[in-house]
Amino acid sequence: MNQVVNPGDHVIDATVGNGHDTVYLAKLVGTTGHVDGFDIQPAAIKATTSALDKAALSHQVTLWQMGHEHLADKIATDQPIKCAVFNLGYLPGGDKQIITKPTTTLTAVKAIQERLVTNGLIILLVYAGHPGGATEAQAVLDYATNLDQHQFQVLQYQFINQVHVPPYLLAIQKR
Amino acid sequence: MNQVVNPGDHVIDATVGNGHDTVYLAKLVGTTGHVDGFDIQPAAIKATTSALDKAALSHQVTLWQMGHEHLADKIATDQPIKCAVFNLGYLPGGDKQIITKPTTTLTAVKAIQERLVTNGLIILLVYAGHPGGATEAQAVLDYATNLDQHQFQVLQYQFINQVHVPPYLLAIQKR
Numbered sequence: 001m002n003q004v005v006n007p008g009d010h011v012i013d014a015t016v017g018n019g020h021d022t023v024y025l026a027k028l029v030g031t032t033g034h035v036d037g038f039d040i041q042p043a044a045i046k047a048t049t050s051a052l053d054k055a056a057l058s059h060q061v062t063l064w065q066m067g068h069e070h071l072a073d074k075i076a077t078d079q080p081i082k083c084a085v086f087n088l089g090y091l092p093g094g095d096k097q098i099i100t101k102p103t104t105t106l107t108a109v110k111a112i113q114e115r116l117v118t119n120g121l122i123i124l125l126v127y128a129g130h131p132g133g134a135t136e137a138q139a140v141l142d143y144a145t146n147l148d149q150h151q152f153q154v155l156q157y158q159f160i161n162q163v164h165v166p167p168y169l170l171a172i173q174k175r
Numbered sequence: 176m177n178q179v180v181n182p183g184d185h186v187i188d189a190t191v192g193n194g195h196d197t198v199y200l201a202k203l204v205g206t207t208g209h210v211d212g213f214d215i216q217p218a219a220i221k222a223t224t225s226a227l228d229k230a231a232l233s234h235q236v237t238l239w240q241m242g243h244e245h246l247a248d249k250i251a252t253d254q255p256i257k258c259a260v261f262n263l264g265y266l267p268g269g270d271k272q273i274i275t276k277p278t279t280t281l282t283a284v285k286a287i288q289e290r291l292v293t294n295g296l297i298i299l300l301v302y303a304g305h306p307g308g309a310t311e312a313q314a315v316l317d318y319a320t321n322l323d324q325h326q327f328q329v330l331q332y333q334f335i336n337q338v339h340v341p342p343y344l345l346a347i348q349k350r
Contacts, residue, residue: 141335144335144336145335145336146336147336148336149336149337149338152336153334153336154334154335154336155332155333155334155335156331156332156333156334156335157330157331157332158330158331159328159329159330159331160316160319160320160329160330160331160345161319161320161321161322161323161324161327161328161329162324163324170335
């Protein structure tokens with residue numbers, strides 16, 4: 001993220017969760033940039049609001065308590081986006097039954113792709129170990145694998161010698 | 176490499192090729208460090224010697240014109256190694272019939288593992304697109320996947336949406 005996001009950029013935290021990435025992104029974009037953060041869970045919005053207040057970064061962030069599949073309704077079509085981050089799966093410390101899903105995740109990814117500037121980056125941390133995770137991980141991987149290489153460069157980072165199922169990272173960069 | 180290699184370190188270029196990595200490593204280890212470089216091909220040793228002379232870095236590098244499977248005979252068992260780099264496949268601009276092979280590659284990797292310091296790193300750039308490449312790529316991947324996660328962390332980086340077969344990178348880090 002810090003290689004791509006500069007002060008003044010408009011970025012998206014598609015799953016604010018406990019707000020760690022939101023705070024980090026808000027610092028990177030600075031007072032002249034903006035972060036739109038989405039999360040369907042009240043607990044996530046509350047935790048992130050608190051984390052942003054504590055860091056005095058609330059003024060450069062808009063939080064939306066709704067699923068990221070509604071992103072296209074909230075972010076103007078002509079709003080250039082520099083970076084978007086997805087932490088898939090469930091909210092750490094929250095209800096493990098409430099998970100991101102393939103269709104809504106990919107709806108949000110596509111909406112961001114339409115707004116992504118050249119060299120803009122979508123980062124997905126993909127968990128496959130929880131119930132429902134493997135299905136989503138496969139859907140996201142299939143989608144990313146089939147992106148036109150002339151339009152997007154897709155890099156996968158994964159730990160390959162772990163007994164348990166570690167998350168992997170997908171980086172989709174617009175050419 | 177630059178996150179791991181510091182001045183004074185002892186490192187290995189297991190396939191010096193045209194000398195790009197050798198020069199880069201020699202700069203990183205500085206006058207107090209050392210690089211051992213291996214390549215079976217005279218043309219590679221010649222090109223690397225020339226590149227090192229040009230950069231005035233020859234004094235911190237020893238070049239060995241032999242396959243990297245002989246590494247254990249040339250590097251003392253008690254010599255701590257901080258980093259080793261393999262560019263598998265054939266020499267760019269050279270004879271495409273002369274390629275690295277699974278057995279000799281893994282012999283060298285194992286010899287380095289025995290000398291690797293904590294947080295030390297083996298980096299392999301693995302090409303699968305040339306004749307013989309897929310077999311080697313599979314052997315290296317199988318080997319790395321089965322390394323004990325308590326001893327080594329193995330990270331794979333790969334482009335996943337390319338029509339042609341791109342190289343992938345394996346990073347084996349000692350815990």
